[in-house]
Amino acid sequence: MHSSIHKTVLPNGLTVISEFVPGVRSVSAGVWVKAGSRCETTRNKGIAHFLEHMVFKGTEKFSALKIAHSLEETGGSLNAYTSKEHTVFYAQSLDTQLSKTITVLSDLVCRPLLREKDIEHEKAVVLEEIHAVEDTPEDYIFDLFQEKLFPKQSMGFPILGTTKSVQTFDRALLVDFWKTFYSPQNIILSVAGNVQHDALVRLAERRFVFRNAGKSCRMARPTAAVNIQLEIPDTVNQCHICTGVESIPYAAEDRYPAIALNAWLGSGMSSRLFQAIREKRGLAYSVYSYVDFFKDTGIFSFYLGTDVRKASKAQKILRKELERLTETPLKESVVKKIKSQLKGNILLGLESTQRRMSRMAKNEIYFQRLISLEESIEKIEHINSKFLLETAQKIFIMKNFNTVMMRPNA
Numbered sequence: 001m002h003s004s005i006h007k008t009v010l011p012n013g014l015t016v017i018s019e020f021v022p023g024v025r026s027v028s029a030g031v032w033v034k035a036g037s038r039c040e041t042t043r044n045k046g047i048a049h050f051l052e053h054m055v056f057k058g059t060e061k062f063s064a065l066k067i068a069h070s071l072e073e074t075g076g077s078l079n080a081y082t083s084k085e086h087t088v089f090y091a092q093s094l095d096t097q098l099s100k101t102i103t104v105l106s107d108l109v110c111r112p113l114l115r116e117k118d119i120e121h122e123k124a125v126v127l128e129e130i131h132a133v134e135d136t137p138e139d140y141i142f143d144l145f146q147e148k149l150f151p152k153q154s155m156g157f158p159i160l161g162t163t164k165s166v167q168t169f170d171r172a173l174l175v176d177f178w179k180t181f182y183s184p185q186n187i188i189l190s191v192a193g194n195v196q197h198d199a200l201v202r203l204a205e206r207r208f209v210f211r212n213a214g215k216s217c218r219m220a221r222p223t224a225a226v227n228i229q230l231e232i233p234d235t236v237n238q239c240h241i242c243t244g245v246e247s248i249p250y251a252a253e254d255r256y257p258a259i260a261l262n263a264w265l266g267s268g269m270s271s272r273l274f275q276a277i278r279e280k281r282g283l284a285y286s287v288y289s290y291v292d293f294f295k296d297t298g299i300f301s302f303y304l305g306t307d308v309r310k311a312s313k314a315q316k317i318l319r320k321e322l323e324r325l326t327e328t329p330l331k332e333s334v335v336k337k338i339k340s341q342l343k344g345n346i347l348l349g350l351e352s353t354q355r356r357m358s359r360m361a362k363n364e365i366y367f368q369r370l371i372s373l374e375e376s377i378e379k380i381e382h383i384n385s386k387f388l389l390e391t392a393q394k395i396f397i398m399k400n401f402n403t404v405m406m407r408p409n410a
Contacts (some may be wrong), residue, residue: 005360005370006197013185016204017360019192021353027098027193028353030090031105032361034188035181036083037159038294039217046161047177049082050126050169055089056080057118059107070095070104078104085219085294086365092354095194099203102189109182114139116171119201122136123166130160135140137240137406138305145242145301145404148228153338155222155297183214188364192356221296228402233409237284239311243318243403244301247395250293250366252328257391260338261325262291266302273302276317283314295366300395308407315403325392329385342380346373 005019036048057064063298071078076093089108133139145159150156160166189204224246248258266273266289277287286305292298306314330338349355350373363371 004070007364007370008197010205010208012183012208012210013183014204014208015364016186016194016197016201017188017190017364018197018200019356019360020195020197021193021356024193024353025095026092026192027095027101027195028090028092028217028354028357029098029101029105029189029191030088030354030357030361031109032365033084033087033089033109033189034180034186034365035177035217036085036087037157038084038154038219039177039185039237040154040157040180043165044173044177045157045165046126046159047173049159049161050122050166051174051177052080052082052087052089053122053126054114054118054174054367055108055112057122058115060111060112060113061107062104066107067104069165071101076101080108084155084159088361090354090357092106098191098195098200102200102203102207105189106204106209108194109187110208110210112178114171116189119169119171119174122156123169126160126166127163130374137234137236141240141242141243141303141404141406142174142234142290142301144230144406145244145343145402146299147403148230148404149224149244149246149299150222153220155294165180179212180185180214181217182210183212184208184210186214186216188361189363190357190361193353200304202325218297225402226400227329228404230403231405231407236406236408238408239304239306239308240406241304241306241311241315241403242301242405243304243315243401244290244299244395245395245400245402247291247298247300248293249296249298250362252293252298252389254387254394255293256342256376257383257387258291258293258298258395260335260342260380260383261392262289262300263341264330264334264338265289265321265325267380271320272321276321277304280353281313281317283310283317287314287318292321293366311405312408319398322396326389327395329389332385335385335388339380339383343377346376346380371400 008016071093078091080089091101147156273287277283284304284306289302291300
């Protein structure tokens with residue numbers, strides 16, 4: 001293991017990982033709970049995200065106002081998010097505030113009040129969040145796409161839940177999810193910055209005291225749909241198109257080639273799709289690709305925002321570019337540029353303690369070990385045109401592609 005990164009598993013099962021970063025006066029800390037929307041059922045869609053909200057309404061030690069002030073008053077920040085497979089509570093603060101940071105984070109996950117009166121209040125907040133997404137077609141189209149890609153499965157559930165499901169939440173449902181999954185064996189504390197590992201472990205032992213026995217989230221391998229073609233008339237002014245296919249898991253050997261294909265196709269203004277569809281032909285304002293990896297599957301998708309009269313042509317060009325990738329190897333000079341871009345992204349990311357913190361946690365979740373910078377760079381260096389061609393052929397099977405389009409009414 002890298003000399004500046006250390007890992008300790010506490011007697012209660014909680015995993016503590018830290019990285020000392022010289023030359024900084026800050027720490028980025030994250031509590032990673034291995035439970036997200038994939039741990040939900042039809043009955044409690046959105047409960048993981050709702051619980052993320054609810055812990056901020058008050059804990060045994062802190063009121064909601066004190067939580068809000070706890071780190072901000074010294075220039076720090078505190079936030080959280082929910083994904084398909086985990087919920088993350090994260091903070092950035094001065095190194096002198098590490099004890100307070102760990103105290104606040106531990107109280108959020110170990111000792112939330114989850115009061116009935118706060119549940120009713122927060123329902124209104126989350127419903128507004130759902131409405132905000134529904135009013136933003138470029139975001140909402142991805143929820144619709146994933147719902148159709150993984151129909152009637154937790155993998156396809158919207159992370160926020162639905163208006164109907166959120167309205168049914170009560171304290172019993174909330175507490176049950178918290179007691180089931182917020183337990184030490186399901187949690188990783190990851191900290192990067194000016195931190196001493198032994199001191200962090202002592203803090204964690206004192207603060208992360210759980211009453212929950214809990215259990216691990218068992219995620220059933222999802223079954224992806226193929227060749228779904230759905231058009232939804234809506235009160236929008238342009239076509240919003242999401243098209244894509246099931247991809248590969250996080251720990252797959254060809255993950256880096258998939259990331260490379262994403263960089264080449266639709267990541268940034270220099271990408272192939274941006275240049276071919278927007279810059280060369282003016283067929284879309286927004287065009288990009290998106291790759292996401294999970295424990296046992298993945299998603300490779302594409303977004304187009306275009307005029308209804310240009311939608312068909314834009315999609316044909318997208319399809320043509322994908323077919324070309326599966327038929328003709330990229331020139332090695334192009335592959336060299338892609339590899340340079342990926343290495344640059346990794347190295348620039350190391351300047352952020354928050355990125356370092358996230359990287360350590362994800363490595364632990366998906367690999368149960370540290371993936372060193374050298375190992376990541378080596379995997380990128382091994383990418384060549386043949387490897388990219390084989391990965392494109394594996395993922396971009398055009399007959400399997402699913403497309404969801406929101407188009408203007410009439």
